[in-house]
Every structure is written in structure tokens, then in C-alpha cells.
Amino acid sequence: MTPPNASASSGVPAVFLDRDGTLIEDRGDLREPAEAVFFAETVPALRRLHEHFRLIIVTNQPGVSTGELTREEVDRVNAHVVQHLARAGVVITAVYFCPHQRSENCACIKPKPFFLQQAAREHNLDLRRSFVIGDHPHDIELARAAGSTGVYVLTGHGLSHRADxxxxxxxxxxxxxxxxxVLELRRR
Ligand SMILES: [Zn+2]
Incomplete structure (x- = not known):
């Protein structure tokens, strides 16, 4: 008899990465690729993770809904982030972004696990062996909601929300x- 979770546990683990404040500096709404400033640690960190995990970016971009940003601008910055990492030998499997404001109560805004579940279906992931890294308490709630493990970083908004x-x-x-x-937890 096949256990009910057989298909889920056969998936591969992923690390879900927040974008602004985690991979690149948080500088508000980014319209141009040139505005993306990578942290010095980002490329070496993702190179280490990339050997063992699928890497997926999940970001809230409410500026699209408020009219500060267009979807095309977000797509261009996301494409630039993916290309920059690809040139460094790091493959990003997918990028998902929520364009809504929290007041719209959409299905996809973090900490709702919508995009993690979508990614799990599309890329055969095992969310229980996956991680979320982000600089907002929502990233930690997101991990919990998906059955993954959250790691909170003190860059970006990290320091200001730490008390929460x-x-x-x-x-x-x-x-x-x-x-x-993440690599240490994986070994245990
Ligand atoms: Zn949304």
C-alpha cells in the first residue's frame, strides 16, 4: 500500500528566497535593473545552497497595485536578478510575485503559502524539507504555513521587525x- 504522502516526500527540497532586503538591498520600488544592489554575501551563499536545493524567489510587490510600479518593471528587475545570478553559476528555478496590496485580500500575498504550493506542484518540491529565507516576519509565517522551515535575516527590514x-x-x-x-540543518 502506498502511504498518502508518498508523492510529496519524493519531491526535491527548495529554498524560497525573499528578494528585497534578503538578496538585494531594500530600496523601495525598483523600476530599473540598475537599481538592484546585491549584498556581497548573496552570490557565494546561493552557490552553496544551489548544490542541494532548488532556488525560488517569492516577493510581494504591492507597488504594482498602488500604481507606483508596472508589472513589466517588476519583471525586468526580476529577470535582471536571475541573469546576474546565472552569470555567477546559480540557477533560479522560478520567480513568483504578488502584485497586490494587503487590503485586497488576494490569495497570493505572503504569508499565504499560495506560491509555495504552486511551486511544489510545478517543480515537484517537498515543502517539508524546504526552507524560506526572508527579512520580514511574514516570511517566517509563510514557512510555517507551508510546513517548511523559516530563517529570518537581519538585513533589509530584519532589524526593525525583530521584536515582533x-x-x-x-x-x-x-x-x-x-x-x-540551512546547510547545517540539512545535514542533521
Ligand atoms: Zn496577491
Whole structure:
């Protein structure tokens, strides 16, 4: 007899990455690829993770809904982030973004696990062996909602929201330390 979770557990693990404040500096609504500034730790961290995990970017971009940004601008910046990482030998499997404001109560805004579940179906992922790295408490709630493990980074908004987190949350100084933590947890 096949256990009910056989298909889920046969999937591959992923690391879901927030974009602004986690991979690149948080500089508000980014319209141009040139506005994306990578943290020094981002490329080496993703190179280490990339050997063991699918890497997927999930980002909220409410500026689209408020009219500050167009979808095309977000797509262009996302494409630039993916290309920059590809040139460094890091493959990003997919990028998902929510264009809505929280007041719209859409299905896809973090911390709702909508895009993680979509990614799991589209890329045969095992969410229970997957991680979420982000600089907002929503990223940690997102991980919990998906059955994954969250790692909170203190870059971006990280420092200012740290007090909102419960004490049992995994906290890393930046994406580099977060990658090391994820790799250590994977080995256990
Ligand atoms: Zn949405």
C-alpha cells in the first residue's frame, strides 16, 4: 500500500528566497535593473545552497497595485536578478510575485503559502524539507504555513521587525549566515 504522502516526500527540497532586503538591498520600488544592489554575501551563499536545493524567489510587490510600479518593471528587475545570478553559476528555478496590496485580500500575498504550493506542484518540491529565507516576519509565517522551515535575516527590514518575532525563530545576520544555517540543518 502506498502511504498518502508518498508523492510529496519524493519531491526535491527548495529554498524560497525573499528578494528585497534578503538578496538585494531594500530600496523601495525598483523600476530599473540598475537599481538592484546585491549584498556581497548573496552570490557565494546561493552557490552553496544551489548544490542541494532548488532556488525560488517569492516577493510581494504591492507597488504594482498602488500604481507606483508596472508589472513589466517588476519583471525586468526580476529577470535582471536571475541573469546576474546565472552569470555567477546559480540557477533560479522560478520567480513568483504578488502584485497586490494587503487590503485586497488576494490569495497570493505572503504569508499565504499560495506560491509555495504552486511551486511544489510545478517543480515537484517537498515543502517539508524546504526552507524560506526572508527579512520580514511574514516570511517566517509563510514557512510555517507551508510546513517548511523559516530563517529570518537581519538585513533589509530584519532589524526593525525583530521584536515582533517569537524567541524560537532561527535568526541569521545575513543571507550568507542563513545559507550556512540551512546547510547545517540539512545535514542533521
Ligand atoms: Zn496577491
Amino acid at each position: 518575532l517569537s524567541a524560537d525563530i532561527l535568526v541569521a545576520k545575513n543571507i550568507g549566515e542563513a545559507a550556512d544555517l
